[in-house]
Amino acid sequence: MSLKGLTVVVVTYSRQRYVDRQVAYWTELGANLLILDGSPQAHPNRLQWEAFPNVVYVHSTTTYRDRHLMAADLVASKYAILLHDDEFLLNPGISKCVEKLDNDSTIDCVAGRAINFFYQDGNVYGQRIYQGFSNIEPDSDPGLERMEEFWNDQDGYVRHYTLFSMMRRDVFSKLLKQTFATEHTNPYVYEIRLHLVTPLQHAEDLINLIKSPHLQSSQAQ
Secondary structure, three states: OOOOOEEEEEEEOOOHHHHHHHHHHHHHHOOEEEEEEOOOOOOOOHHHHOOOOOEEEEEOOOOHHHHHHHHHHHOOOOEEEEOOOOEOOOHHHHHHHHHHHHHOOOOOEEEEEEEEEEEEOOEEEEEEEOOOOOOOOOOOOOOHHHHHHHOOOOOOOOOOOHHHOEEEHHHHHHHHHHHOOOOOOOOHHHHHHHHHHHHHHOOEEEEEEEEEEEEOOOOOO
């Protein structure tokens, strides 16, 4: 499946070697890549990336909040998804998410499953994470009842992480502008705000398919 209708948004700071990996990965898969880099100095490879039509690199030493607001205005594709600079999205999983959004107009956001990889004693190990994530009842309409159900997880938090869902472009832009409307010193406040706003306004689906492998930042090469 073509990924030309998807933009992967990476908001990063002072971890430019991870950005190199993202560019290499997404130029191969064909999705659009928007990099918002707040590092003190611009990435040394930025001029080379101008040859890739699917890569947009923006160096901006503004705040974490401001770079997310920039992303809300810069995404022009049909769908968009936020991604940490040290994580990847697997092609079968994201293709399934695109297919779900293409075929079901009642769904605004789609999330998937995740694997964490780590190094130990010279070996690479992988394990499923967030296994307790679950979906909301499909007939639950957006609103206060859906928001209450979204937060009624067995572990005392949310059903799954909306922050890293694939979204329709208009939904992505609106949610970022609502979530980052005011400045907060603790970035987790933005996550909580998004988890409040999304189920109140939008229908989301969690598909039982591996979408995102996580690489521990301190060990990833």
